[in-house]
Amino acid sequence: MFGFFRKKVNEESIKAFESAIKAIEVYIALSDWKKAKQASKEIIQKEKKALENYIQNTKDNQRTVNKVKKEFEEKENKVEKLLVKIDLLEKNYEENIKKERFKVRFETIKKEINNLIGQTRATEAMSILTSFYEQNKDEIIVINFYKKQKAIIQKVIDKKILKLEDRIKANAELEAMSLIGEKIDEKDIPKEEEKGFFGKIIEKLHFQSNLRKRIEEKKLLDEVNILIEEDSKVKKELAAKKLEKIHSGLVKELVYENMIGYELYGKILGADKISGDTFGIEENNENYLMFLGDATGHGVKAGFIISVFNKLFKTLKDKKITDIYFEINNQLKQTLESKNFITGALFEINKQNSSINYAGMGHEPIFIYRKKTGKVEKKVLGGLAAGIRIIKDISQIKIKNIDLEDGDILMIFSDGIVESKGLNGELYSIPRLERTFDIISRNETNLRKIYDLIIDDLKLFRGGTKFDDDASILMLKRSSEKDLVKKGDEILEEIREKEHLKKEELKRLEGETRKNLNKKLEAIRKEKETKRVITILEDLYYSGEILQLKQEAIRYIKEGFIDKKINFFLKKAIENENKYKIDQKNQKMQNKFSVLKGLYDKGDYDTVIKEIEYIILKDGNF
Numbered sequence: 001m002f003g004f005f006r007k008k009v010n011e012e013s014i015k016a017f018e019s020a021i022k023a024i025e026v027y028i029a030l031s032d033w034k035k036a037k038q039a040s041k042e043i044i045q046k047e048k049k050a051l052e053n054y055i056q057n058t059k060d061n062q063r064t065v066n067k068v069k070k071e072f073e074e075k076e077n078k079v080e081k082l083l084v085k086i087d088l089l090e091k092n093y094e095e096n097i098k099k100e101r102f103k104v105r106f107e108t109i110k111k112e113i114n115n116l117i118g119q120t121r122a123t124e125a126m127s128i129l130t131s132f133y134e135q136n137k138d139e140i141i142v143i144n145f146y147k148k149q150k151a152i153i154q155k156v157i158d159k160k161i162l163k164l165e166d167r168i169k170a171n172a173e174l175e176a177m178s179l180i181g182e183k184i185d186e187k188d189i190p191k192e193e194e195k196g197f198f199g200k201i202i203e204k205l206h207f208q209s210n211l212r213k214r215i216e217e218k219k220l221l222d223e224v225n226i227l228i229e230e231d232s233k234v235k236k237e238l239a240a241k242k243l244e245k246i247h248s249g250l251v252k253e254l255v256y257e258n259m260i261g262y263e264l265y266g267k268i269l270g271a272d273k274i275s276g277d278t279f280g281i282e283e284n285n286e287n288y289l290m291f292l293g294d295a296t297g298h299g300v301k302a303g304f305i306i307s308v309f310n311k312l313f314k315t316l317k318d319k320k321i322t323d324i325y326f327e328i329n330n331q332l333k334q335t336l337e338s339k340n341f342i343t344g345a346l347f348e349i350n351k352q353n354s355s356i357n358y359a360g361m362g363h364e365p366i367f368i369y370r371k372k373t374g375k376v377e378k379k380v381l382g383g384l385a386a387g388i389r390i391i392k393d394i395s396q397i398k399i400k401n402i403d404l405e406d407g408d409i410l411m412i413f414s415d416g417i418v419e420s421k422g423l424n425g426e427l428y429s430i431p432r433l434e435r436t437f438d439i440i441s442r443n444e445t446n447l448r449k450i451y452d453l454i455i456d457d458l459k460l461f462r463g464g465t466k467f468d469d470d471a472s473i474l475m476l477k478r479s480s481e482k483d484l485v486k487k488g489d490e491i492l493e494e495i496r497e498k499e500h501l502k503k504e505e506l507k508r509l510e511g512e513t514r515k516n517l518n519k520k521l522e523a524i525r526k527e528k529e530t531k532r533v534i535t536i537l538e539d540l541y542y543s544g545e546i547l548q549l550k551q552e553a554i555r556y557i558k559e560g561f562i563d564k565k566i567n568f569f570l571k572k573a574i575e576n577e578n579k580y581k582i583d584q585k586n587q588k589m590q591n592k593f594s595v596l597k598g599l600y601d602k603g604d605y606d607t608v609i610k611e612i613e614y615i616i617l618k619d620g621n622f
Contacts, residue, residue: 017043017075024082033090040079040086047075102136106145113149122156129153173562180554180570254474256281259288260351260513261483265447266292266474269416269455269467276302277414277470278310282317286351289317289324292474293344293386294363294414305342305387308335321348325359325386326394332387341387345412347476354478356402356410361386364415367434369441371407376438378430404478409441409450411476416469417454423463432461447475481515495521526561533561537569549573 020043027036051072058065109132116125129149136142252275254266259281268277279292291313295305312331316324325346332342343363349356358366360381368377382398391397404410413433420428433454440453451473458471485492487510495517496506505524512520533556540549550573553566592615600608 017047021078021082024086028086028089031093033086033093036086037083040083044076044079047072102139106141110145113153117153117156120156120160122153122160126150126153126157172564172567175564175567177557180557254279254281256288259482261354261479262288262349263447263477263479263482264290264475265451266472267451269471275306275470277416277472278306279472279474280310280313282314283351284318288347288349288351289313289321290347290349290474290476291344292363292412292414292472293342293361294416294470294472295342296340296385301340305332305336305340308332309342309344309386321346321357321359322394322397322399325361325397326391329361329384329386329391333390336387341385343385343415345381349476351484354404356404356476357399358402359383359397359399362388364413364418365430367411367437368402368404369409369411369437370405371409372405374442376434376441378434404476406478406480407445409447409475409477411437412474414470414472416467416471417458417473419469420458420462420467420471422461423465428458428461445477447477450475482513485509485512485514485517491517499525530561530563530566534563534565534569537566541569541572546573546576550577 020039024036024039024043027033027039051068054068055065058068060068109128113125113129116122116128129146133142133146252268254264256264264281266279268275268279276295277293278295279290281288281290283289293306293309295302295309309328309332312328313324316327319327342361344361345358345363345366346361347356347358358381360383362383362385363381365378365380368379369375370377379400379402382400402410418428418430418433422428436454436457437450440450444450444453454473455471487507491514492506492509495501495509499521501524508524509517509520537549537553537556540546540552549569553570553573556566557570592611596608596611599611
């Protein structure tokens, strides 16, 4: 910025003084101060040595010698002036460089601070500002910038602190921790919920996003259907790519944690990106609706059937199982080409009892492990594969029923499991799967682990070879622990008698799962104990035992009793304590003032001055 493109100067070519001076001027132009100074000193040394040699060896008269000496002095003087010029230019150059660097850094700091403020990272912004100020506190521009930015950042920090304080106050536990002096991490403070205008906008955007997704999925399915019908390799490849996009969003592992009365786990071990198997679960007010489907064939056509089946099932989730079966079958028949169909099963699981209605679609049998007997039952599903023919009369659909007792496990699977081949070409088979399921279920209750053990056995049977077909398993386990407790249940009466619960307290247990009863009961116990604690603190407050009130409130909070009223009593105790300290300090200051006034009246000014300086130094805390 402050120099030219550097070109090399050949020092050896400098023979005469003037050419040497020109070389130095080139160094100056290049801002190469070091070489310019070095060359200047070398010129003087050479000229001085030349003069000394001349004097020693000359036969010229004194007048000529004096003339040569004078020429040397002129040259020396010229070089010294040049050195002064170099020093001055170097100094100016360094100052300009420094100013330019400062200017660039200043702009960078400004941008960084503004960015941090914009990201509500005010503390970081203040840290950078303070550091920059400390490094450049002699610069007027920095001082002014510091004052202005500090005020802006402080406003942001104060605003943030107020928001945090409001959020802490809104949370009884955090407020309690703050009152007893516990450090609160900002990430532990609950964020304000989105509400109002912006909340509605966000909600609307989510809705529109989901709507666009559904429209896009329908469009893709329509395009795939058209492409499949075309007898073209290119178009079928295009259909495959579109289906891959749809199938990437389909469920491949199914867990339904909040299912009332049951545990559920399923997984599809896919052979390709486009799956020929599917399963899922939906729910309405009365029932859970579960399904597993296995489309004919592989690849694009099977994937298309699966996509249509999934879409239909989701749209029909509020209907009864008979209507769902009827609609899916007939719509698939109208949508699919002949010889394309899907086998599977639909299950309608009642939320209020352990009754399960099911309808088969020409699928493999289901297994039920009975915990009471320790044996596996095999049930043939029956029915006709969906999409084979139109069902004109809904009464033709046969709905069967299963009752599961606590610990019983229902398993449905796709043919990719039982038709898997071993190294010798033999099938894994339904009997082998039944035996494996039987042995594992007698020793394991966790559905995920049961699945893993079955798949491990299947992989061992296959000898590590790649699966030719999708292999799917879906399991449903009856779990009374997840049943909802209802009014009049025997367990509620037992709890009422044991815990001496009031009607309203007992009512709070209704609708809870048996698994969560103890947790809910513990919360009720805690609430009752908290009320007792509040009564104790209330008595201390009204009796004026403020010191004990503070001690007890802190102790109870540390023991885990959190309530706004406990916080209130602790705040009152702290306020009272602070007021007492202020009163004490004021009294002490008044006493000190009286002493100093006495000394002042006696003329002991030195002592008065020293005492006042000490008080100021200690900020009144003497």
